[in-house]
Amino acid sequence: MKIALVGYGRMGKIIDEIALKRGHEVVARLKETPTAENLNNPDVVIEFSLPEVAFDNIKACLENKIPVICGTTGWLERKSEVEQLAVENETAFLYGSNFSLGVNLFFALNEKLAGLMKNVDEYSCQLEEIHHIHKLDAPSGTAISLAEGIIKNNDKFDAWKLEETQEKQLGIFAIRENEVPGTHSVYYRSEVDEIEIKHTAYNRNGFALGAVVAAEWIKDKKGNFTMKDVLGL
Numbered sequence: 625m626k627i628a629l630v631g632y633g634r635m636g637k638i639i640d641e642i643a644l645k646r647g648h649e650v651v652a653r654l655k656e657t658p659t660a661e662n663l664n665n666p667d668v669v670i671e672f673s674l675p676e677v678a679f680d681n682i683k684a685c686l687e688n689k690i691p692v693i694c695g696t697t698g699w700l701e702r703k704s705e706v707e708q709l710a711v712e713n714e715t716a717f718l719y720g721s722n723f724s725l726g727v728n729l730f731f732a733l734n735e736k737l738a739g740l741m742k743n744v745d746e747y748s749c750q751l752e753e754i755h756h757i758h759k760l761d762a763p764s765g766t767a768i769s770l771a772e773g774i775i776k777n778n779d780k781f782d783a784w785k786l787e788e789t790q791e792k793q794l795g796i797f798a799i800r801e802n803e804v805p806g807t808h809s810v811y812y813r814s815e816v817d818e819i820e821i822k823h824t825a826y827n828r829n830g831f832a833l834g835a836v837v838a839a840e841w842i843k844d845k846k847g848n849f850t851m852k853d854v855l856g857l
């Protein structure tokens with residue numbers, strides 16, 4: 625398969641290695657807005673860039689009818705526009721806040737626990753994420769997905785906010801430390817004990833592998849998808 629990489633930083637470089645190991649041809653490694661010319665006619669684009677440029681990058685690819693796997697976080701206020709573009713241009717779009725198998729299993733565990741806690745009043749809930757000091761957005765996209773999973777399964781909560789916990793509002797606390805690849809915790813605390821579920825990424829390889837697997841899966845599909853579709857979760 626011919627893969628174009630839009631965004632060629634920490635993630636783009638690892639994705640490049642994994643794509644080549646899996647027998648794919650990387651036809652573009654872009655650090656600029658994609659065009660029909662510089663994309664070099666790929667089968668799929670894998671986009672890991674920056675919050676402020678992701679929308680324009682994705683739009684350019686979809687308008688050229690090229691399916692996009694997007695891992696960039698921090699731009700989701702325009703996600704519905706992107707999903708409409710995928711349908712209008714008869715191509716495919718898949719956003720994942722986190723492409724690792726471990727985190728997608730963690731998402732499912734989080735939703736199960738949220739449902740269990742729905743009828744238990746003794747516990748408060750709070751989220752924490754820890755990332756490297758270069759990360760531009762806060763909270764992480766993964767933490768937002770975790771909060772949304774809790775809200776969907778536990779009607780005690782209807783919103784999330786950065787660094788602030790209130791009645792019916794989940795607090796997400798973001799810590800930036802050294803070169804941490806990505807650690808996420810969900811805490812339930814009572815007056816007598818604490819329940820914690822936690823995912824710790826040792827490196828970025830799981831994110832990159834998941835993005836390439838998603839690219840292999842999305843080829844020749846049309847519409848909007850998530851990693852649940854790819855993994856059958």
Ligand SMILES: NC(=O)C1=CN([C@@H]2O[C@H](COP(=O)(O)OP(=O)(O)OC[C@H]3O[C@@H](n4cnc5c(N)ncnc54)[C@H](OP(=O)(O)O)[C@@H]3O)[C@@H](O)[C@H]2O)C=CC1
Binds near residue numbers: 631832
């Ligand atoms: N979904 C997931 O599983 C994961 C998501 N992420 C997310 O991916 C994103 C990228 O992370 P990371 O790789 O660490 O970030 P980096 O800053 O290392 O890489 C971003 C890249 O985008 C390039 N870039 C800048 N402007 C443009 C543009 N207009 N078009 C295309 N590329 C551009 C940068 O170029 P230059 O070097 O010149 O600035 C750089 O190469 C973040 O949003 C992060 O949250 C990260 C890991 C996993």
Ligand SMILES: O=C(O)C1=N[C@H](C(=O)O)C[C@H](O)C1
Binds near residue numbers: 697721722766767807
């Ligand atoms: O910026 C990162 O590094 C990561 N970002 C993603 C996020 O915002 O959730 C995924 C992963 O945690 C690493």
